[in-house]
Amino acid sequence: MEAVAVIDFETTGLSPAQGDRATEVAAVIVQDGRVVDRYQSLMNAGVRIPAYIESLTGISNAMIRSAPPAAQVMREVADFVGGIPMVAHNAAFDAKFWDAELARIERTRAQDFVCSLLLSRRLFPLAPSHRLGALVEYARLPVAGRFHRALADAEMAASLLLRLEDELRLRHQVAQVSVALLCRIQRASKAQLPKCLAAARGV
DNA sequence: TGCCAGGCCCTCTTTAGGGCCTT
Numbered sequence: 007m008e009a010v011a012v013i014d015f016e017t018t019g020l021s022p023a024q025g026d027r028a029t030e031v032a033a034v035i036v037q038d039g040r041v042v043d044r045y046q047s048l049m050n051a052g053v054r055i056p057a058y059i060e061s062l063t064g065i066s067n068a069m070i071r072s073a074p075p076a077a078q079v080m081r082e083v084a085d086f087v088g089g090i091p092m093v094a095h096n097a098a099f100d101a102k103f104w105d106a107e108l109a110r111i112e113r114t115r116a117q118d119f120v121c122s123l124l125l126s127r128r129l130f131p132l133a134p135s136h137r138l139g140a141l142v143e144y145a146r147l148p149v150a151g152r153f154h155r156a157l158a159d160a161e162m163a164a165s166l167l168l169r170l171e172d173e174l175r176l177r178h179q180v181a182q183v184s185v186a187l188l189c190r191i192q193r194a195s196k197a198q199l200p201k202c203l204a205a206a207r208g209v
Numbered sequence: 210t211g212c213c214a215g216g217c218c219c220t221c222t223t224t225a226g227g228g229c230c231t232t
Contacts, residue, residue: 017232021214026232059232098216099231123230124217137230154232196218 007171007183009037010120011087013094014160015103016063018055022106027051028076029065031083032156034164035090039171041164045086046157048073063154080107089117091185095138095163097121118185122166124192128199129173138162145169180206 013033019026032046048065050073060066073079092115094100101119108115126136133144139153147165151158170188174180180187180203187206194202 015232019213020232023215024213026213029232056232062232094231096216096229096231099214102215103232121217127218135229 008091008185009035009042010091010093010167010185011035012122012160012164012167013083013087013092013100013104014156014163015100016065016154016156017103018051018053018059020099022103025053026103027053028103028107029055029063029070029073030156031079032160033083033087034157034160035087036093036164036167039168041161043086044157044161045083046160047079047082049076049079050074051076064152065155076107077111080111080113084108084111084113091118091120093120093122093163093167095121095159095166096123118189120167120185120188121192122163122170125170125188126166128191128194128196129170138166141166174203174206178203178207181208182206 011033015028016030017026017028028049028051030048034041035043048069050070055065055067055070097119105115123136126133126141133141138159142149142162145166147162147169150161153159171183174183190202
């Protein structure tokens with residue numbers, strides 16, 4: 007598979023449209039079956055983190071006060087990722103924060119966003135839960151650090167992506183896994199999935 | 210203090226409702 011950037015945000019809430027902002031971002035570059043580069047930074051967007059999110063993530067208002075400005079961090083991470091396809095667990099969430107934070111520095115995203123949550127629902131239908139932590143346990147992936155910290159979650163989502171790639175190769179005999187195929191799989195309905203995988207096998 | 214969104218997916222569905230997932 008071509009190189010991808012697996013990203014994860016910690017934020018003050020669920021919706022940039024409601025005024026929520028990013029507090030931490032991480033991106034790991036996955037190439038040739040392994041993580042080859044990493045970026046991580048706290049970011050100060052000048053908004054207060056609610057107490058229940060401080061306890062969820064361990065990221066405090068004091069930590070954010072001494073963090074670099076959000077605009078600087080977004081310029082750095084966007085340059086780090088460049089134009090390669092992006093991946094996140096529940097990508098709808100991270101994509102809306104990525105696009106909202108980029109818009110504040112007058113930049114836009116051009117590449118695809120692959121969702122490891124949607125892929126897991128297709129390829130691990132028997133998993134008891136498709137939360138990142140539950141999938142790490144289900145697939146016996148290494149715990150990369152504290153859950154709900156950006157770099158640890160990005161590393162674990164990267165491990166999950168590589169496991170999903172293995173699943174396509176070994177169980178479904180797909181010789182060539184590509185981002186385009188992952189995009190087709192995540193858009194496929196349950197009924198469409200067998201045909202989608204058969205086409206990928208060249209049947 | 211408590212709550213806020215939105216897309217996906219299942220089902221006792223499609224003229225809808227509710228759980229899952231992200232912070």
